[in-house]
Amino acid sequence: MGKTTLKDIAQRVGVTEMTVSAALRNTGRISAAMRRQIIEMADKLGYRPNAAARSIRSGRFGCLALLVSREHPTPVTTPLLAGMEDAMRAKNLHLLLSCLPDEKLVDQDYMPHILRESMADGLLIKHDVNIPDAMVELIERHRIRIPALWLNSKHKGNCIYFDEFRSGAVATEHLIGLGHRRIAYYTHTDRRDAHYSIQDRFEGYCDAMRRAGLTPSWLDGPPGEAFERRARLEAILERLGGRERPTAVVAENETTARIVMLAAARLQLAPAADLSLITFSDAPFDDCGIPIDTMALPVAEMGSRSVNMLLQIIDDRALRLPPVKLLPRRLDGETCGPPKARARPVGPRRGRRAGAGTDAP
Known part of the structure; x- marks a missing residue:
């Protein structure tokens, strides 16, 4: 069986190739139901866009890079990746993981060209502990050239984190x-x-x-x-x-x-x-x-919202989005309840270590 084309999808759905193209690129005035039908048919037929041709036409790679540090590992969990995948799938984008040493992330010669080196349109930065000041300064200085969004770390703008x-x-x-x-x-x-x-x-x-x-x-x-x-x-x-x-x-x-x-x-x-x-x-x-x-x-919400925020920055390189704070929600378990009238002392008394149980400042 040959490679699935836009024409194949159009014939199966009963629309024009132009409509299929617009639906897959998430553009044009197409109803949500029709767009969903076209995307589902494309998935069923195993359609894969020609990334090289699309990059030439749009001037973009259709790729976002998730940047993490080798020296300071940070959790990149399944819910985070799933949230990113859902948002990127809707835009026909793909994700690249870029794990670099901090010496690269503060390199004045390398960082301005990191997107070209990674063949990516923007950076999702998951470097949130002991972030080098020089890296923050480089991202800020070259923010027109390097569209970037910080995940789970606090900055003046273009960041998303938990409250x-x-x-x-x-x-x-x-x-x-x-x-x-x-x-x-x-x-x-x-x-x-x-x-x-x-x-x-x-x-x-x-x-x-x-x-x-x-x-x-x-x-x-x-x-x-x-x-x-x-x-x-x-x-x-x-x-x-x-x-x-x-x-x-x-x-x-x-x-x-x-x-x-x-x-x-x-x-x-x-x-x-x-x-x-x-x-x-x-x-x-x-x-x-x-x-x-x-x-x-x-975490999944952070993943999906981070993708959409970065796409806004890519579309307008001068844009500085205000920080977005996500509020965790309380999940009831079985470890909280009202206190007893009098908490009973338990266990043998031990020698008290200096500082234990002291009041916080």
Whole structure:
């Protein structure tokens, strides 16, 4: 069987080749139903556009590059890629993954020509931790030549990220609404060099606590304090086993949530009934044997919206879009409930480690 052409699709649907071409390029005045019918027939017949011919006609490659750093790995998850794929499929575009060392990303000779080297029309930048200042400056200086959108990092414009401050506040407000007053925050990351989400979630927690007239506190001590994993678990066991223990915990991420669940199990604290827990993740989180209440990040939405935003920038190189903030939504699990009238102390008392359970600033 020969290669499927626009004529083949047109004959099967009963329209002209011009209509098929317009539908596949998402242009022209064509009804949504007809466009969908043409696209479905093209898929059924295995139609593949001639990328080289299309590039010559349009002056574009029909490709977007997802740029990540070799030195600072960052999660590129299936929901993110699925969101991108859905948006790009509707525009007959394809995605290229470009994984480069930071020395390339700050190279004044290489970066201005990165699109030509990648044969891409624009960059989706997923470099969100320890971003080199020189890279940011190069992207800004050459933004007419390099249409780019930053994913999950904060910039003055042309970026999309999660509203982690509000996410931390919403998680804490949920616990306060259930009646909790002793709510601790658990982090094991030094926020000074971490992703913006680490700091913002904590600050959102502190804001909600203070607005409710409550004192923020850490579950195991100030972040950045150097101690081994076993000592960290011992500190948590000490705090959760004490007489004035927290009745609820906001855990920074999946890893910290697992540690809290382990400590609760050792102390025979029942989730929700004895200790409430909420965390942050990009999907429902239940690998501890029980669904954990979660502030879920809308990663797929970030993927699809990032593509559409970048296409706007490609069409107008001088365009500077305002930052877009996506609010995570709370997914109910089985780890949050109202506090008991009096939280019971549990477990043997251990020697208190200096700094454990201290109030946050």
